[in-house]
Amino acid sequence: MQTAVTRQTSDGKPEYGFVPEQRLIVAQVIEGYTLGAAFAGRREKSEGSLEPEKLADLIIVSQNIFEIDPHKIGDTKVVLTMVGGRVVYNADTN
Numbered sequence: 001m002q003t004a005v006t007r008q009t010s011d012g013k014p015e016y017g018f019v020p021e022q023r024l025i026v027a028q029v030i031e032g033y034t035l036g037a038a039f040a041g042r043r044e045k046s047e048g049s050l051e052p053e054k055l056a057d058l059i060i061v062s063q064n065i066f067e068i069d070p071h072k073i074g075d076t077k078v079v080l081t082m083v084g085g086r087v088v089y090n091a092d093t094n
Contacts, residue, residue, distance in 0.1 A: 001026070001029045001030075001033070001065070001073050001074075002070065002071065002072075002073035002074040004023075004024045004028075004029045004032075005023060005024055005025070005026055005029060005070045005073060006023065006070050006071060007019060007020050007022060007023050008071075010074055012071065026065055026066050026070070026073075027066070034048050034049060035048035035049050036048075055083075055084055055085070056082055056084065056085035057082060057083050057084065058081075058082050059078050059079075059080065059081050059082075060078070060079045060080040060081075061076045061077065061078055061079060062076055062077040062078075062079055063075075063076050077091065078091065079091045079092075
């Protein structure tokens with residue numbers, strides 16, 4: 001995600017980003033990982049967005065990646081994971 005937004009390696013290379021005009025905004029990257037992935041798997045009617053009747057597969061992360069420095073997105077940790085509405089990972093208990 002960080003690379004898609006910054007178009008740089010984790011150590012900030014190249015300085016202005018590789019093909020910087022191809023940078024995405026965080027919302028575009030999130031959509032690609034969620035609804036885009038569901039669409040690619042032909043599951044967009046049951047997955048990929050938070051809507052009634054769809055599976056409750058989601059994660060909670062350690063920081064708001066919409067508000068932080070894009071170069072810090074890679075430092076974000078998964079705090080909780082839900083699949084089918086059930087908690088399958090909780091950082092506090094693992």
